[in-house]
Amino acid sequence: MNILCPKCRNILYKDEKTYKCAQGHSFDIAKEGYLNLNLKNSKNTGDNPEMIKARKAFLEKGYYDFLKNKVNELLDENDSLVDLACGEGYYSSGFICKDKIGIDLSKSGLKIASKSDKTTTYLLNSIFHNPLEDKSASKITTIFAPIAKKEILRILKDDGRFILVKPDVMHLYELKKAIYDDPYVNEVEDIPIEGMELEKEIAIQEKRSLVKSDLQNLFTMTPYYNTTSASDKEKLDHLDSLDVSFCFLIDIYRKII
């Protein structure tokens, strides 16, 4: 897949440690290997180092491997794949496609991703204004992340597929039960995307026993972490282990042509 210059939208070509376009704009590759194409001084700088560190430690234990494997079954070696909001590259690094691009706004995420995974091109950029050509991706993934609907429609090939992974109703319910007095199940609904239709939905789940450090890492990487009171967070300190359900929905969208 070609990468476009964020200044003039001409194609960028790799020239040793730099990407350049015909207009003479150039962008250095960071020492870890990712390419910073983010020209905006946006407030959103993606996930912070604490969240990235917790997610990496948790995912490295393999608890979500069954999800990665299931998504891989939907991919082909010859796909041109874009992982939108790839974080520290846990999924993109393991995907079987030969032509892979991962995009995220978190520098700490991309440093880890690009240092360890040389099979994917990592771009620091907003997923809402990405530097890719129209109709260039045959598969796009978005896993537990914001959905850049217009950009997905723009860069997806006509016969391509968009794969969205989201939490199912009972995802992490035991963890919430251990923390909150009044735990709630996740509200799940089909997400409409203009110009696309939901072709298939796959539900998968596994229950695993987690020890204290895994529970802490898991909780830190969830959206609940920032909204939970200190006294509720403390309840986790008193747990040595807990059986937790991981329940995911994999939604596959195709374009309406």
Ligand SMILES: C[S@@+](CC[C@H](N)C(=O)[O-])C[C@H]1O[C@@H](n2cnc3c(N)ncnc32)[C@H](O)[C@@H]1O
């Ligand atoms: C919950 S994490 C999921 C990361 C990865 N997909 C995974 O499941 O391991 C959400 C990711 O979205 C990224 N993100 C949020 N808003 C973004 C934006 N506007 N552009 C690019 N990345 C964004 C964050 O930096 C973070 O890495």
